[in-house]
Amino acid sequence: MDSDDQLSRSFAALADPTRRAILVRLATGEAGVVELAKDSALSQPAITKHLKVLERAGLIVRSRDGQRRPARLLLDGLTPVDEWLRRAKDEWTERFDRLDTLLVSRPESASNKEIPDA
Numbered sequence: 001m002d003s004d005d006q007l008s009r010s011f012a013a014l015a016d017p018t019r020r021a022i023l024v025r026l027a028t029g030e031a032g033v034v035e036l037a038k039d040s041a042l043s044q045p046a047i048t049k050h051l052k053v054l055e056r057a058g059l060i061v062r063s064r065d066g067q068r069r070p071a072r073l074l075l076d077g078l079t080p081v082d083e084w085l086r087r088a089k090d091e092w093t094e095r096f097d098r099l100d101t102l103l104v105s106r107p108e109s110a111s112n113k114e115i116p117d118a
Contacts, residue, residue, distance in 0.1 A: 006058060010081045013057035018042065019050050026060060026073040033069070 013019050018040070025031060025039055033051065037044045051071055054060045058077040062069045 007080050007084055009057040010059060010077065013053050013059055014081065016050070016053075019054055022047075022050055022054065022071075023059060023073060026071055030070040030072040032071070036071070 014023075021040070022036060025036060033044050033047050036047045036051075040047065042050075051060065051062065054071070055062060059074055060071045060077070061074050062071045
């Protein structure tokens, strides 16, 4: 498995609560490092490091506006994560449905047997 694929980078970026908070903030509109640092207890260099991780994961894009480098959320960057989660949910829903069917179809006597103590 390639740990440098887009999906792995996205999940790694989303694993950190600070980066998730940054994404929530960017969902309301673009913001620069100074603005993001005001909303956080972190320093500007720490915010910059988090932004670099989010940018490498394809979850944000940064532009230039003079000396300011505002960050903007990229919703398309969440598409691979959303697709993976939907497939996983569908697969596990199907597995649990099959298990339910199996358990319902078991004879009453088999399902009521006590498990002996080990």
